[in-house]
Amino acid sequence: MDALAGILKKSMQELKPLYIIASEDRYILSDFKDKFVDKFVDDASRDFNLSYLEEDETEDFPVFLKNQANTPPIFADRRFIIARTASYFTGKEKKEELLISLFNNFPETTIMLILVDGKIDQRLKLVDAAKKTGEVLTVSAPRFAELDKWILNEFKKRGKDIEFEGVKFLEQIFSNNLQRLESEIEKIALYKVDKQKISLADLLAIISKDKLLEDSLVFNLTDALLQGNKAAAVRELKQMLDGGAIPLA
Structure with a gap:
């Protein structure tokens, strides 16, 4: 990049x-x-x-x-x-x-x-x-230290700092999916508009990890279907069902 x-x-x-x-x-x-x-x-x-x-x-x-x-x-x-x-x-x-x-x-x-x-x-x-x-x-999406820097810069653009543990938490949930990361960082900044330093505890308070994982799986399933990747779609659907999602009748 x-x-x-x-x-x-x-x-x-x-x-x-x-x-x-x-x-x-x-x-x-x-x-x-x-x-x-x-x-x-x-x-x-x-x-x-x-x-x-x-x-x-x-x-x-x-x-x-x-x-x-x-x-x-x-x-x-x-x-x-x-x-x-x-x-x-x-x-x-x-x-x-x-x-x-x-x-x-x-x-x-x-x-x-x-x-x-x-x-x-x-x-x-x-x-x-x-x-x-x-x-x-x-150009490929950033990874490792480059992704750390990208996340830090996204918070900085919104007038925020974030603890390193928070950076790693976001990477664990969303990997290097920049579109999802940008969306979540924007949401976090809005929820914590009066706070300059964002902690891992703040992230956990704003969004449930289970909800994040569920949303991420739904996003991945939709993306796989749009791209016609049936094998990936089946894997994502199975993971959702294994996690307790209820299929539509």
Whole structure:
């Protein structure tokens, strides 16, 4: 995640024309997108010179992406394109030619950020073309000491400190699921709005561990079903039933 922080430290003049960021953690991609826009796209440009493209909401993703990229900015020096895909750059989608053509003849007035849900296939010609024009990064959710730091920073952003035992408690419950961690940290900060230092006892007082585990299992089950991972869904359901959950009739 240090590489993403490095991009956000750049000036507009230092930005490359193309960034492709891949991760299996949707929170990382969404969080970086928001920070990227906040840093580089001023309010005046957001109405006319900022376009969002979602692959699953676009009939012909490569055509639309190329057309948007080649549209000149209006009363500005740069046009920004933010796109999201789960098929391109991963090997799932074989129609590469149009995007390769775009990357090989990339317009000077466009800055493009493509967010990829999944793992990039480094063998693809499309990836090689992207690297010649810009930067291709794969980012994983933080673990161990890096995750400790991330949790501490999330509390700090909300004007809070947390005891180390509390950090480890949250990691034990939610692992490195950043979306769930961020949601719980926000809830904790709201419950303890008048307290600056959060202790493990505070966490236990705010939320029941059993309830946390139940919620986590429900979240994991839903996520597995949405991804079509039947084996994982069966495991999560079995764990819920073993823990005393009552199945719906």
